[in-house]
Amino acid sequence: MYRLSGVVKRYRRGRATIDALAGVDLTIEDGDQLVIKGPTGGGKSTLLQMLGGLDRPTSGTVELDGTDLARLSEAKLTRVRAATVGFVFQNFNLIPTLNAQENVEAALVPLGTRAAERRRRAAEALESVGLAERRAHLPSELSGGQQQRVAIARALVKQPKVLLADEPTGNLDENMRDEIVGLLEKMWREHGLTYVVVTHDTAIARRASRVATIRKGHVKVAEN
Numbered sequence: 001m002y003r004l005s006g007v008v009k010r011y012r013r014g015r016a017t018i019d020a021l022a023g024v025d026l027t028i029e030d031g032d033q034l035v036i037k038g039p040t041g042g043g044k045s046t047l048l049q050m051l052g053g054l055d056r057p058t059s060g061t062v063e064l065d066g067t068d069l070a071r072l073s074e075a076k077l078t079r080v081r082a083a084t085v086g087f088v089f090q091n092f093n094l095i096p097t098l099n100a101q102e103n104v105e106a107a108l109v110p111l112g113t114r115a116a117e118r119r120r121r122a123a124e125a126l127e128s129v130g131l132a133e134r135r136a137h138l139p140s141e142l143s144g145g146q147q148q149r150v151a152i153a154r155a156l157v158k159q160p161k162v163l164l165a166d167e168p169t170g171n172l173d174e175n176m177r178d179e180i181v182g183l184l185e186k187m188w189r190e191h192g193l194t195y196v197v198v199t200h201d202t203a204i205a206r207r208a209s210r211v212a213t214i215r216k217g218h219v220k221v222a223e224n
């Protein structure tokens with residue numbers, strides 16, 4: 001589980017400072033789904049970066065299963081990111097020169113998985129998102145929804161404990177949106193993941209059992 005206490009993330013721009021997170025206390029149980037919403041600039045992406053160990057807080061603690069991510073060495077933090085956390089972004093973030101299969105395999109390289117095992121697991125992950133037939137396609141040869149499916153396969157191939165998604169449907173049209181939302185929720189349920197999703201989609205927020213709203217770096221959680 002996550003336990004965040006007094007998390008502050010302060011950015012400095014010249015003499016001005018911005019508290020993107022202004023003292024956040026938040027607990028997320030294993031296997032829970034948490035939806036994060038709020039106005040632009042409120043701190044949603046910053047919070048996700050703290051949860052994923054992509055960045056460190058200025059002060060406060062970000063505990064994952066009792067380990068404070070803020071205090072881990074760079075090497076250990078990299079390891080947590082690679083092994084424990086799957087990310088899905090609004091812009092897919094696929095490597096343009098690698099095909100779908102290679103993009104998914106790339107997630108297993110930092111874990112030291114052998115090549116044959118990487119191939120097998122990546123093929124399996126692509127099949128689970130319905131893209132077995134597109135394995136050899138480059139990202140530029142895939143639709144937006146298909147690219148996001150590859151990104152979901154890449155996030156899940158390492159069998160993470162946590163899935164973090166930052167506006168995963170922000171760049172998709174309405175039909176694609178429902179497909180991707182449904183796929184993410186199915187993966188959350190089937191794999192027993194802790195699932196944190198930033199979204200403006202009110203339908204998702206309505207279904208979720210917990211919704212956190214972030215404004216000016218302050219978090220309020222509502223239980224549905």
Ligand SMILES: Nc1ncnc2c1ncn2[C@@H]1O[C@H](COP(=O)(O)OP(=O)(O)OP(=O)(O)O)[C@@H](O)[C@H]1O
Nearest residue numbers: 011012013018020039040041042043044045046047
């Ligand atoms: N690297 C940075 N340097 C300086 N300020 C930053 C940096 N990253 C974010 N900020 C500021 O921190 C605040 C929170 O940004 P964040 O990206 O977390 O917002 P958000 O809620 O994800 O917004 P959006 O809905 O537009 O994605 C904003 O005021 C932003 O300008």
Ligand SMILES: [Mg+2]
Nearest residue numbers: 044045046166
């Ligand atoms: Mg954002």
